[in-house]
Amino acid sequence: MVTILAMIFTAGLILSAMVGMAFFISSIREKEKRASIFGGIQLLGMIFLVIGFLSLYSIGVFNSGVGVFILAFLVSFGLVVAILFCRRTSPNEKALKGAKGYISGEVTRFDERDHVFARNRSLPENSEQYAEYYQKHPELKNIDSKRRAKGGPIGRPGAIDSPGGDANVAAILACLSMPHFLSTQDKYSPEPHMALKEKLAQKKVEISPQEATIRLKGYAKALGASLVGITKINPLWIYSHRAEIFNNNWEDWGKEINLNHTYAIVCAEEMNTDMVGSAPHTPTCIESMLNYSKGAYITTQLAGNIANLGYSATANHFRHYDALMVPMAADAGLGEVGRLGYLITKKYGPRVRLSMVTTDLELIEDKPVDIGVEDFCRICKKCAVCCPSKSISHEDMTVTNGLLRWKLDAQSCFEYWGKVGTDCNVCMNVCPWSHADTLPHQIIKTLITRNKLSRKLFNLMDDIFYGKKPRPKPPERWAQFGTWE
Ligand code: SF4
Ligand code: SF4
Known part of the structure; x- marks a missing residue:
């Protein structure tokens, strides 16, 4: 005994x-x-x-x-x-329904013209669209003018590391150019390849939803996607009107978006922990842009693959979005929406960039997941504590535009981006879900996913082991700037 x-x-x-x-x-x-x-x-x-x-x-x-x-x-x-x-404690029924589980009233589709980036990136000051927009939104005119005077959406790129970060700014801008290069039209919605067009006489290839799902998910992974999920498109997440203008396609500004696709393949690309760890300095911005670029590479070819099967497809990446990516990704089972407003995946936390292909090809949907994010975020608040612009709410979720969510002040967040000249990412870096996908963190995340008590315990442990306000870490040698303290 x-x-x-x-x-x-x-x-x-x-x-x-x-x-x-x-x-x-x-x-x-x-x-x-x-x-x-x-x-x-x-x-x-x-x-x-x-x-x-x-x-x-x-x-x-x-x-x-x-x-x-x-x-x-x-x-x-x-x-x-x-x-x-x-032990597995009670599931979160809202999360298991995906983003629609959080609908608590009437939801109005989001107008891309109200997107802080779209209007700052796209609207030239002397255009008629500019005059029309600020006539309707006079409260935003001064704020946006100041932003443009500072040098565009992220102000003077790399300002926080200037002048030692110039080499990093060069890398950021190089990554940024790739989505534009891959999508020289207003959007990338390819025609089938000419050789196939002749061979197939423009017929659709007969393929079952199961087979198409296996092939396209596998193809996206082979192209470099870290996570892939499929969802039927909820029309509520489609932008109501277009606003991102890149190639002088001004006829698109304010055009109503009517998407005739039924399915979306949503991809998440993992961001490097060391690079994100340097937030809000320039290496984290290289990593963001690198993964936007990777998303463009993946979805451009994925859309081409579907077009070659004879179906319609549109690549959604940094260059062109038809829908809000975060709820689409939650519906596709890639994770849940966190306090910081990003998607939180189980494997990489919010440390991902999202891209997507929409299509009329029938596919098999993934189910939304409950990984315990809502519960964990309610206790944690680390992103809110560490946010340099105080843009993340410390309070509980509230209903905004019919959706129950944590309120994020996008304007003040954006102002901070303009000040540092990067996309900040402090909230992403400090989030306990962002730790490297190693065995101990996998065990911890599995416990957090299953159990409410574990969420409390590991919340406390994260503060003890990583600090309540983690400091930026040195990036990889090639992305260092100036003198690293
Ligand atoms: S990106 Fe930076 S400024 Fe914006 S919410 Fe996150 S921590 Fe705050
Ligand atoms: S830092 Fe904490 S509160 Fe913020 S998103 Fe991550 S888990 Fe949620």
């Missing part, structure tokens, strides 16, 4: 020590100093516990009745704690 109990208890301790060791090693590899120190202390503690317990056992301390009782208590206590933190 004593031997069996001692073996169970030792196995539990060794298992915990192994997880502690994995965490310690991965913290060193992630260059997380504070987590490495605390991880090291925790590991040493576990090793002392194992050695101490085995020493006591070897000298027969547990051979008495009291010893057996203590041992039985320790094993039972360990089992109860394991059950309490591992």
Whole structure:
């Protein structure tokens, strides 16, 4: 009896020590100093516990009745704690319905003209569209004029690292040019390849939804997508009117968007942890633009593939969006919407960029997921605490435009982007879901996904191991700038 109990208890301790060791090693590899120190202390503690317990056992301390009782208590206590933190607690029914689970009133489709980027990027000051827009929205005229005077949507690129960040600005702008290069028309909605057109006499290739789904998801992954999901398009997430103008296609400004596609293939591209870790400095902006560019590369070819099957498809990437990407991605089962307004995926947290292809080809939908984000965000608030422009709400969700969500002040966030000359990403970096996708974090995220108590515990642990306000980390050597403190 004593031997069996001692073996169970030792196995539990060794298992915990192994997880502690994995965490310690991965913290060193992630260059997380504070987590490495605390991880090291925790590991040493576990090793002392194992050695101490085995020493006591070897000298027969547990051979008495009291010893057996203590041992039985320790094993039972360990089992109860394991059950309490591992069992699956009640699911979030709203999240399981995707973005539509959060509809709490009448939702009006979002007008792309009201998008802070679209109007700042697209509207030239002397155009009739400019005059018309600010006649309707006089409150925005001064704010936007100041923004343009500072040099465009993100002000003077790389201002925060100037002058040492000029090489990084060169990289940012190079990444930015790729989506434009890939989409020289107003949008990329390709015709079938000429050779195929002749061969197939413009017929559609017969393909079952199951087969098309397997092939297109596999193709997107082969092109470099980190995550791929499929959803039927909810018309509420389609922009009501077009506003992003790139090639003087002014006839598109304010045009009503009527999408005749039924399905969307949504892709998420993982962003590098080291680069995001430098937020709000220029390396994080390189990483954002690099992944927008990757999204353009993936969706351009994915749309081409579908066109070659004889179906209609449109690439949605940095150059052209027909819909709001975050609710589309939630519907496609890629994750949930977090307090910071980004999609939070289980594997990479908000550390992704999204792209999409819409099509009339019938596909098999993925189901939305409940990974515990709503509950976790309610306790956490780290992004709100760390946001330099105080744009993220500390309060609970409220209903805006018929949708229950955390309120984000897009204007003040955007003002901060203009000040630093990058897309900031501080909220993305500090989010506990953004940690590297290593074994210890996978275990933690699985527990968080399953269990409410684990959400509370790991929220606290994240503050202890990474700090309440994590500081930026040095990026990879090639993306360093000036003198890194
Ligand atoms: S990007 Fe920066 S400024 Fe904007 S909400 Fe996130 S932390 Fe705040
Ligand atoms: S930092 Fe915390 S509150 Fe903010 S999105 Fe991430 S988990 Fe939610």
